[in-house]
Amino acid sequence: MRIKAILKKLEKVNEHIPQSREVIYIAGAISGTNDYMERFKNAENVIRKSGRVPINPTIISKPLLEANANHQQFMSVTIELLKCCNGIYLLNGWEHSTGAKEELRYALAYNYNIYTEEK
Secondary structure (H helix, E strand, O other): OHHHHHHHHHHHHHHOOOOOOOEEEEEOOOOOOOOHHHHHHHHHHHHHHOOOEEEOHHHHOHHHHHOOOOHHHHHHHHHHHHHOOOEEEEOOOHHHOHHHHHHHHHHHHOOOEEEEOOO
16 A cells, blocks of 8 residues: 555655756666765765756665665656656666666667766
8 A cells, every 4th residue: 555655745746846957867786885875865965966856766766775675666756756857867876776767678678868976
């Protein structure tokens, strides 16, 4: 039930995103890392400073992370978040993340702008 409630909230979020600004989804490894919150927050700051709107899935999906949701549950929410965007920002090490690869495939299929974190 909790996932359905999150998806309903996402529908409302999409209505309030300014259409004139580029909205960038942050993608990167979460599983197997202990600093993902910091890395995603840093990316959020970089995107915001560039004048774009960042979408940080670690904040929006935090209830799922805390509930140890399975990969499919988490991805159902992140793909909905990605649908609200028109760009994707890949954190270093994204290629080691099954989820980030799925998100990139979606972004490529819909011609999103692709950005990568500087090394």
